[in-house]
Every structure is written in C-alpha cells, then in structure tokens.
Amino acid sequence: MNNFELEYSLETLPVIARELLAFCGDARVCLFDAPMGAGKTTLIKELCKTLGSKDAFSSPTFAIVNEYGYPEGKIFHFDLYRLNNPEELLDIGFEEYIHSGNYCFIEWPELAEEYITGNFIKVSIKNLGNIRYLHATNS
Ligand SMILES: Nc1ncnc2c1ncn2[C@@H]1O[C@H](COP(=O)(O)OP(=O)(O)OP(=O)(O)O)[C@@H](O)[C@H]1O
Numbered sequence: 001m002n003n004f005e006l007e008y009s010l011e012t013l014p015v016i017a018r019e020l021l022a023f024c025g026d027a028r029v030c031l032f033d034a035p036m037g038a039g040k041t042t043l044i045k046e047l048c049k050t051l052g053s054k055d056a057f058s059s060p061t062f063a064i065v066n067e068y069g070y071p072e073g074k075i076f077h078f079d080l081y082r083l084n085n086p087e088e089l090l091d092i093g094f095e096e097y098i099h100s101g102n103y104c105f106i107e108w109p110e111l112a113e114e115y116i117t118g119n120f121i122k123v124s125i126k127n128l129g130n131i132r133y134l135h136a137t138n139s
Pocket residue numbers: 008009010013034035036037038039040041042043107129130131132
C-alpha cells in the first residue's frame with residue numbers, strides 16, 4: 001500500500017495515529033504538508049503518545065526542532081514555519097537528523113524537501129470543520 005486516506009475527528013485520533021504509524025512501516029521521516037490550523041501538531045502529539053513517549057509535548061515555536069524520548073529512542077519534531085532560508089537547516093545539522101534512523105516529524109516541510117532523500121511519508125490534512133481529511137503517500 002503506498003496510499004492511505006481517511007477522515008478523522010479528535011475522537012478517532014488515537015486510531016488514526018496507530019494506522020498512520022503502521023502505514024509508515026520502516027520510514028522514519030514524515031512530512032506534514034497542511035494549511036495553518038489543519039491539525040499537524042495535534043496529530044504529531046498523538047503519534048508521539050502512541051509511540052509511548054511520556055515527555056512533555058510542546059510545539060517547537062521558538063526552536064526549529066524539539067526532541068522527545070520514547071521507549072525505542074528519540075523523536076524529532078520540526079516546525080519550519082519561521083525558516084527563511086533552506087541553508088539554515090544545514091546549520092542545525094538537518095541532514096544528520098534525517099538520516100539518523102529516528103522518527104522525524106516535520107511541519108511546514110517545503111523548504112526542507114531538497115534535503116530529504118530516501119524513504120519518506122508525506123501527509124496532507126484538510127480542515128473540513130469538525131472533521132479532518134488525511135491523505136498519506138509513501139515516496
Ligand atoms: N481531527 C480533528 N478534528 C477536529 N479538530 C481538530 C482535529 N485536529 C486538530 N484539531 C483542532 O484544530 C486546531 C489546530 O490544530 P493544530 O495546532 O494541531 O494545527 P497545526 O496544523 O499544527 O497549526 P499550525 O499551522 O499553526 O502549526 C486545534 O484547536 C485542534 O484541537
């Protein structure tokens with residue numbers, strides 16, 4: 001399966017998080033390409049919880065990347081909304097994160113796409129009011 005689509009609500013979020021992780025398979029890099037307020041952070045938080053992370057979750061508003069622990073390792077959560085220039089990613093060692101084998105969940109990924117190679121998942125979310133429409137593809 002290299003395509004996955006469904007509608008979900010806040011109530012069905014835990015189920016969707018499990019299904020999305022299953023869809024990811026061996027892929028560890030996941031891009032969340034969706035408009036403002038579509039639910040990227042909410043979904044990533046649920047993915048971290050599903051992976052067993054007990055860390056306090058926060059949106060990386062001031063930093064580009066937040067790191068959380070989970071029983072099998074680390075999760076990196078990027079929010080590239082404030083990134084002006086793709087080269088800033090090289091300064092923070094972005095390519096090392098991407099190839100580290102750890103989960104990398106990336107909000108606002110456009111400027112990073114030139115640095116992302118290998119297997120990755122692209123998730124788009126549309127806001128349909130109280131329902132969200134999710135579409136995931138495997139590169
Ligand atoms: N499946 C859903 N059903 C209903 N509401 C949702 C759903 N997912 C998220 N929301 C709500 O949408 C709002 C925005 O969510 P969130 O902050 O996750 O969006 P975002 O895409 O990360 O936004 P930003 O672009 O600012 O980073 C929150 O109030 C959240 O509770």
